Every structure is written in C-alpha cells, then in structure tokens.
Amino acid sequence: MTTDTxxxxxxxxxxxxxxGEGAGKSTQILRLAAHLRALTGREVVTTREPGGTPKAxxxxxxxxxxxxxxxxxxxEALMFSAARIDHLDHLxxxxxxxxxxxxxxxxxxxxRAYQGAAGGVDEAALHALERVVVGPTRPQLTIILDLxxxxxxxRARQRAGDGEGADRFEAETLDFHQRLRVAFGTIAAAEPDRCVVIDADAAPDAVEAAIRSAVAVRLPDLLSGGEKDATENAA
Structure with missing residues (x-):
C-alpha cells in the first residue's frame, strides 16, 4: 500500500x-465499515489482532x-508485540x-487486559513494551463491547460449532474472563476521552446503533454534514 498522499x-x-470473548466485535466492525463506506465514501480497512498481515x-x-x-x-505478550510491529508497519x-x-x-x-490484568504481567512492563511497539500510533476512538x-x-462456543475445541483464551476459567471484563472497564474509566463502553448484551441492531452514535459524537469530522447535524440536533 502506498504512503504517498x-x-x-x-x-x-x-x-x-x-x-471479552463472544462480544460481537467482528460482526459490529463489518457493520460499521459498511456504514462508513456508504456515508463518507472513504476507504475503510478492517483488520484484527493478532493478525492482519501474513507474519502476524x-x-x-x-x-x-x-x-x-x-x-x-x-x-505471550512478546509474541503479540511481534505481531503488532509487523501489523503496524505493513498495514x-x-x-x-x-x-x-x-x-x-x-x-x-x-x-493490557489479557496478559496484564488477567494474566498477571506487571503493568509497568506492559506499558514500557507498548511505548516501544506502538509509539504515537494510538486509536482516536476505542469501542469496548461489554457483556x-x-x-x-x-456465544463463542456456539460460534465455534460442535466438534471444534475452544482456543487458548476461550478455554480459560470463568474467573479469568471476569477479570478481563473488570480490566476493560478500568481502561475505559482511565481514558474516557478515547474509550466508549457499549452494552453488547443488547440485540445486534441496538449495539450497531449505539456504536454509530458514539462515532458521530466522538468523531464528527468523519461523518457527512447531514448526519452530523442530525446528531447534534438530537443531543
């Protein structure tokens, strides 16, 4: 992909x-991507971590x-960081x-949540690793799907289907996943300007609507004038 702009x-x-697991992130990313492409006409790239490039x-x-x-x-944090370096550099x-x-x-x-709060890795060590790996490439908005x-x-078991085993993290104890939920809530509370928590226990259409509203409020310049005005009038 060219960087000439x-x-x-x-x-x-x-x-x-x-x-956490089964929160519906993949589904909602595809829905938001389609919405933004239709609304703004801009290129929208969907990706995932770890992953997004062949090496990752x-x-x-x-x-x-x-x-x-x-x-x-x-x-595990080091392996995820290696994947993140390639993902950032090449995509x-x-x-x-x-x-x-x-x-x-x-x-x-x-x-931070999986290897830090739930996995027990020292927070300072993860922050130092993040500074080196991520640098200034920080998200303007983080949607946290909570349930x-x-x-x-x-949901994750149903998605996997009968006969397929749980992956490394789906197989963890319920206590591990409860710590994950608390960790994501703590991250959101610490960085409210970046993070928005969405109730992912609602119907998919309701979750989609809440995400669209969050994007409209937090990133108004991304949207067309018509939707931006409608959001401001409804506020």
Missing part, C-alpha cells in the same frame, strides 16, 4: 474494538493454539498515511 487527502482515522497471522495461529502458554503470559500505518479509516478488532488494550462473560463464552 495528496495534500488535500483527509487524515487517517484509527478506531479499535475491544471486549502466523503468530496468531501459534498463540491461539497454546504454543506460548507454557512459557507464561509475558512470553495500519500505511493505511492511515493514505487517509483511510482503519477498524481493528483488538489492539494494545487487549494485551457478562458467561454470555460471551456461550
């Missing part, structure tokens, strides 16, 4: 989606298969430089 091209917009997808496969688990949560940053909207299923907040872990795990 016309002078009048819009700035790239980086939106991340976070939450290979790391994803290994981690979700449990290859790093015997070495501990910090080893996210070039897309943002070209003026695209990037919608990413998980990013550095998941490392009880029991509900999310049931």
């Amino acid at each position: 016309p002078e009048d091209a819009p700035e790239g917009v980086f939106i991340t989606f976070e939450g 997808e290979a790391i994803r496969e290994a981690v979700l298969a449990g290859v790093a688990k015997p070495y501990g949560a910090f080893a 996210i940053r070039p897309a943002l430089a070209s003026g695209a909207v990037v919608l990413c299923d998980r990013f550095s907040d998941s490392t 009880p872990p029991e509900t999310g795990l049931a």
